[in-house]
Amino acid sequence: xxxxxxxxxxxxxxxxxxxxxxxxxxxxxxxxxxxxxxxxxxxxxxxxxxxxxxxxxxxxxxxxxxxxxxxxxxxxxxxxxxxxxxxxxxxxxxxxxxxxxxxxxxxxxxxxxxxxxxxxxxxxxxxxxxxxxxxxxxxxxxxxxxxxxxxxxxxxxxxxxxxxxxxxxxxxxxxxxxxxxxxxxxxxxxxxxxxxxxxxxxxxxxxxxxxxxxxxxxxxxxxxxxxxxxxxxxxxxxxxxxxxxxxxxxxxxxxxxxxxxxxxxxxxxxxxxxxxxxxxxxxxxxxxxxxxxxxxxxxxxxxxxxxxxxxxxxxxxxxxxxxxxxxxxxxxxxxxxxxxxxxxxxxxxxxxxxxxxxxxxxxxxxxxxxxxxxxxxxxxxxxxxxxxxxxxxxxxxxxxxxxxxxxxxxxxxxxxxxxx
Amino acid sequence: xxxxxxxxxxxxxxxxxxxxxxxxxxxxxxxxxxxxxxxxxxxxxxxxxxxxxxxxxxxxxxxxxxxxxxxxxxxxxxxxxxxxxxxxxxxxxxxxxxxxxxxxxxxxxxxxxxxxxxx
Numbered sequence: 059x060x061x062x063x064x065x066x067x068x069x070x071x072x073x074x075x076x077x078x079x080x081x082x083x084x085x086x087x088x089x090x091x092x093x094x095x096x097x098x099x100x101x102x103x104x105x106x107x108x109x110x111x112x113x114x115x116x117x118x119x120x121x122x123x124x125x126x127x128x129x130x131x132x133x134x135x136x137x138x139x140x141x142x143x144x145x146x147x148x149x150x151x152x153x154x155x156x157x158x159x160x161x162x163x164x165x166x167x168x169x170x171x172x173x174x175x176x177x178x179x180x181x182x183x184x185x186x187x188x189x190x191x192x193x194x195x196x197x198x199x200x201x202x203x204x205x206x207x208x209x210x211x212x213x214x215x216x217x218x219x220x221x222x223x224x225x226x227x228x229x230x231x232x233x234x235x236x237x238x239x240x241x242x243x244x245x246x247x248x249x250x251x252x253x254x255x256x257x258x259x260x261x262x263x264x265x266x267x268x269x270x271x272x273x274x275x276x277x278x279x280x281x282x283x284x285x286x287x288x289x290x291x292x293x294x295x296x297x298x299x300x301x302x303x304x305x306x307x308x309x310x311x312x313x314x315x316x317x318x319x320x321x322x323x324x325x326x327x328x329x330x331x332x333x334x335x336x337x338x339x340x341x342x343x344x345x346x347x348x349x350x351x352x353x354x355x356x357x358x359x360x361x362x363x364x365x366x367x368x369x370x371x372x373x374x375x376x377x378x379x380x381x382x383x384x385x386x387x388x389x390x391x392x393x394x395x396x397x398x399x400x401x402x403x404x405x406x407x408x409x410x411x412x413x414x415x416x417x418x419x420x421x422x423x424x425x426x427x428x429x430x431x432x433x434x435x436x437x438x439x440x441x442x443x444x445x446x447x448x449x450x451x452x453x454x455x456x457x458x459x460x461x462x463x464x465x466x467x468x469x470x471x472x473x474x475x476x477x478x
Numbered sequence: 479x480x481x482x483x484x485x486x487x488x489x490x491x492x493x494x495x496x497x498x499x500x501x502x503x504x505x506x507x508x509x510x511x512x513x514x515x516x517x518x519x520x521x522x523x524x525x526x527x528x529x530x531x532x533x534x535x536x537x538x539x540x541x542x543x544x545x546x547x548x549x550x551x552x553x554x555x556x557x558x559x560x561x562x563x564x565x566x567x568x569x570x571x572x573x574x575x576x577x578x579x580x581x582x583x584x585x586x587x588x589x590x591x592x593x594x595x596x597x
Binding site for chain 1: 480569570571589591
């Protein structure tokens, strides 16, 4: 990691901590965000010359509070009462940094502030897309252009969307609070869903040419780790970290030298990130221990990812175990995609006839390229080559990303050559 | 404290010419009593069914022809049946109160923060 990367990394992780406390003190997320952005710019201009301060968080806290005070003063509508909440004036002498370190919020208070920030960004009164965008900006501290790219919208559109979300938080008075114990399970599920959605978009981008988006994948893992650190007692949070690590371990092998996608069956398993697999497995063990046998959806998915990531080859994968895990997953989430993956595992375990029968019982996937591709695979193995070509043709037209389309097109070409 | 209006919506067929909620009348009274006691209720009214309503629009903007339509806004699938004005600390508290309004059990409730009007 070079000096600039270190600087950016420190700014992102410390910035989030500063923001969490500042948002509570100011009582307005938008003002806190703007103040922190200005403080970050100041840091980017100053730190390369002075070096990263010994306590970067205290440095940022002092500067961001000063910027927030300026912002509140500029808003004439604000009462003097609100600005009086600040201890520091506009001029901060070096000894005030020391003072700030002395006055630093205790670690437990910071912990709660960060949870407040997370639950506010993922409040159910905000739409899922708004939750994801706000989480990427506020929690992952991604810049607007990067978020705009992830959503395939213009920077202006994304900037406007974020303004609207923050303004709803302020106007509708979405509380900056940790949910009560009674509400926590539902609210935590929403937070995990946001992180999972970021990871899903990273794993299978909805548009563009890339097989995977490594940048978004890293953000999802960062957020999951943050949650696990803040809520170590929640097994599903630990399972999500395990799932994301185990899945990301295969990312580099999912593309060949020409940038074309490679399916799991054909991947060079020596290219997998074995350190990430080991770490993911360790998180999973911890989650299993914490959950006391009651496996949630992320835990089952992590077990599935582990079964693939630890198999010596596609043929030597524990397909019977995988079918069992999909049965379990299907019993808690009625999702046709789960049924699809189960059917693919059935093909591996029992052969194409059983796989085809399992696929045909699934309803609601007529518009999924993966379903048509799986049908094609079984039909081809059973010798129904022209039907297989027809299904692959449908799959190509339905595939959402260019990389996926190329993969299916190659397969279609191979099947058509068998026809001649 | 923030004021929210809790707009009570029902399916338009359910609220066309007679209020469907007579069975819930005691619960409405009970809700209003508790919300008043808690100092949360700042107002509220029930509306006559939409068969009684008239929708107007001024064609071409200010000073144009006043056009009248018998009934509610034609596009809406759900119609307004009444409202409560609630004053609470934040949205979570407003949601907790709104969930106790009978309209939420059979129809839908929209919570809107009240905008301050500068005169």
